[in-house]
Structures are given as C-alpha cells and as structure tokens.
Amino acid sequence: MGDLPDGLPEGAELASIGGFNLFVGPLYRLPDSHEGAVKRFAFVAAEKHMNAAGSVHGGMLMTFMDVAMSRTSRLVSGAPTCSTVSLTCDFVGPGRLGELIEARVAVTRQTRTMVFMSGELVVAGRTLMVGTGLWKIAEPA
Amino acid sequence: MSVVPAGFVETKLVDPFEIYVGPIFDSGALGSRRFAFLADERHVNMRGIVHGGMLMTFADLTLGQAVWDMTNNAPSVTLNMQTQFLKAAKAGDLVEVLPQIVRRTRALIFARGDFTVQGEIVFTAASVWKLLGQD
Numbered sequence: 001m002g003d004l005p006d007g008l009p010e011g012a013e014l015a016s017i018g019g020f021n022l023f024v025g026p027l028y029r030l031p032d033s034h035e036g037a038v039k040r041f042a043f044v045a046a047e048k049h050m051n052a053a054g055s056v057h058g059g060m061l062m063t064f065m066d067v068a069m070s071r072t073s074r075l076v077s078g079a080p081t082c083s084t085v086s087l088t089c090d091f092v093g094p095g096r097l098g099e100l101i102e103a104r105v106a107v108t109r110q111t112r113t114m115v116f117m118s119g120e121l122v123v124a125g126r127t128l129m130v131g132t133g134l135w136k137i138a139e140p141a
Numbered sequence: 142m143s144v145v146p147a148g149f150v151e152t153k154l155v156d157p158f159e160i161y162v163g164p165i166f167d168s169g170a171l172g173s174r175r176f177a178f179l180a181d182e183r184h185v186n187m188r189g190i191v192h193g194g195m196l197m198t199f200a201d202l203t204l205g206q207a208v209w210d211m212t213n214n215a216p217s218v219t220l221n222m223q224t225q226f227l228k229a230a231k232a233g234d235l236v237e238v239l240p241q242i243v244r245r246t247r248a249l250i251f252a253r254g255d256f257t258v259q260g261e262i263v264f265t266a267a268s269v270w271k272l273l274g275q276d
Contacts, residue, residue, distance in 0.1 A: 018187050019192065057158035058222070066194045084226045089222050091218065091222075
C-alpha cells in the first residue's frame with residue numbers, strides 16, 4: 001500500500017481497482033464493525049468531488065453509496081458479480097472539502113438471489129446520507 | 142476532444158464534479174430540454190457496464206437542470222432520489238433523458254426521468270428538490 005492519505009483509520013485498504021470507481025476515487029475499505037455485521041468504506045472529499053456551492057456533489061455521494069453496497073453484496077454473497085436493482089438515498093446534510101466521509105452498510109436480508117441493505121454516510125458523527133438498496137446476485141452459488 | 146451528438150449542444154456546467162464526469166449535452170428549448178451523455182471508458186466498471194454512480198450523477202445533474210430551468214435558477218438542493226436499474230448501458234451508448242417536473246409546491250419540486258439508450262429505458266430516477274429559503 002504505502003499511498004494511503006493521512007487521516008484514514010488503521011486497517012484501511014485501497015478499494016478502487018479500475019473503471020469509474022478509480023476515476024472518482026480513490027475509495028477505501030475500512031475494517032468491519034459490529035462483529036462483521038457492518039461493512040465500512042471511506043473516501044476523502046477532494047476538489048473534483050464538489051459542487052459550485054462548496055458541498056460534495058450528490059452524484060458523488062450516491063456513487064459512494066452504490067460502491068459501498070455493491071461491495072457489501074459481493075462480500076456477503078461470495079458472488080463475483082452483483083447488480084444494483086434499486087437504490088434510494090436521502091440527502092440529510094452536506095459534505096465538505098477535505099472531510100473523511102465514511103460509509104456504513106448493513107444487510108437487512110439476504111436471499112439466494114437478492115441482497116437488501118441499508119446504509120449511511122457519516123463524517124465524525126454527522127450524517128450526510130441514509131440509503132436503502134436492493135441488489136441482485138448475478139450468479140448465486 | 143469530445144464528439145457532440147447530432148442535434149445537441151454541450152451543456153454549460155459549473156459544478157467541478159459534473160465537469161469532471163462530463164461533457165453533457167442538451168437539445169431543445171429551455172423548460173423542455175432533452176439531455177444526453179456519451180458513455181466512455183471512464184464511466185464503466187470492470188465489466189464494461191456503465192457504473193450506477195454515473196447514471197445517478199447524470200440523473201441528479203439533469204433533473205437539477207430541469208428544476209433550475211423552471212425556477213429561473215433559484216437555489217435548490219436534492220432531498221431524495223429513488224432509482225431503478227432496468228438494463229445495463231455500455232461504453233459507446235448515448236444515454237438520454239427528457240426530465241419531467243411532476244409537481245411543484247411552494248417549497249418542493251418533484252422531478253423524474255426515464256433514461257433511454259436507443260429508445261429503450263435502462264434506468265429511472267425520481268427525485269424531490271427543496272427550494273432554499275421557501276417554507
């Protein structure tokens with residue numbers, strides 16, 4: 001690793017390998033909490049993520065939620081591929097330049113083919129977004 | 142460097158994130174503009190499929206432009222967005238939308254869009270916007 005920015009918690013690892021994830025990233029995976037039940041991710045808000053009003057763009061926040069839930073669905077299902085079916089996001093508060101934004105995702109229910117999740121984006125105890133997502137497991141085991 | 146699709150002009154963007162993922166194009170008169178973006182290799186995941194984050198960003202951008210158009214650029218923020226992913230879009234696809242304003246109250250605007258590739262819906266989004274300073 002070696003290239004992690006300052007301020008990332010212990011155990012953070014790079015989660016962006018290529019494609020849009022890397023283009024808008026880098027995004028990081030953080031160690032799980034709640035005995036593995038909560039999957040955690042993070043990114044540091046940079047100039048490219050902002051809107052003209054000085055907040056992190058809603059598209060970036062939804063992208064981050066999508067990536068966090070996609071990765072969580074693959075982690076819990078073991079499937080190489082899962083696809084977003086629906087994602088609903090509430091924009092609760094603004095994110096600011098330079099902030100370490102953390103995603104926390106928990107699985108509400110998992111069936112053979114589907115994963116139901118809820119998630120939130122937080123900065124130091126402040127909530128930026130809450131979301132619920134439904135993912136399809138592309139190739140169930 | 143970018144090719145402007147026939148009948149479209151490049152949309153003027155001000156948000157750094159939108160400029161970063163753009164360009165975006167539009168056609169038609171203010172208040173009934175159709176928007177499009179040409180998916181390229183920046184927008185896809187490792188499977189070559191347009192990333193959900195790009196589609197949601199395009200939705201936030203275009204529904205927001207429609208909200209601005211009808212409010213003479215009054216300041217507003219996205220409160221909520223509901224999205225459904227019906228079909229994969231791929232690099233090289235032109236993704237289009239004609240945003241619809243479903244209802245406007247004093248403080249809120251309800252906007253939605255069906256996003257198509259060659260006439261087929263690949264993604265839908267419905268959003269609620271708050272006009273700042275309005276009760």
